[in-house]
Amino acid sequence: MVNVIDREGVRRLLATSRARLVEVLPEKEYAWAHLPGAVNLPLRSLDEAAAGTLDPAEPVVVYCHDLVCDMSPRAAHRLEHLGFPDVADYAAGKMDWISSDLPYEGEADLVGPHTRRDPVTARLDDPIGQVGDRIVADPAGLCVVVDEHDVVQGTIGPRELAGTDGAATAGEAMRFGVHTVRPSEELASLLQRLDRAGSDHVVVTRTDGTLVGLLVVGALRGAPGWEPDLG
Secondary structure (H helix, E strand, O other), X not given: OOEEEOHHHHHXXXXXXXXXXXXXXXXXXXXXXXXXXXXXXXXHHOOHHHHOOOOOOOOEEEEOOOOOOOHHHHHHHHHHHXXXXXXXXXXXXXXXXXXXXXXXXXXXXXXXXXXXXXOEEEEOOOEHHHHHHHHHHOOOOOEEEEOOOOEEEEEEOHHHHHOOOOOOEHXXXXXXXXXXXOOOOEHHHHHHHHHHHOOOEEEEEOOOOEEEEEEEHHHOOOOOOOOOOOO
């Protein structure tokens, strides 16, 4: 039976063995973005000759795009039939990896590398008086409120500051249910959407809701592929 592993399993395997990462998507998708050090063996050309570029004595981890994609389980079974005894399927795929703010290689220009990692933050029970000055002094003019697990709960901006007094907590003053994006978003298309919405920032989180940082539009205008919406 093929061993299905998750993201942390991949990281542990790479840290403790000479495991080989194999992306089984077509070459164009591999060139867009892939896990660091991964080789590309597209499923449709995974014959004995292609498999011969791998060492059967080493663990092999195959992956494709995401959980919906079935190429990695098919490739894992294919390699087993070709005589590879230690094959693991990273079923969640590269989008799980990239959206969790882990490094990638390739030509994709994604949100993660452009994210500001030091936004103003506050805990739910922090007095608003302790964060107000930091919000005013920060170029983004925004505080991201997180809980004890670093999961994003809301934001505080000038409107929220003006609508409360210094005795309130960050949790009481914040705007909750704020829009977030993942580090795996294409930068250019996101900037266009934010421009159409009239937004100058967006909170970036991992798939578990933990804070990555803040994407500030003003610092990125003119990035490759970005164009203002002209209606």
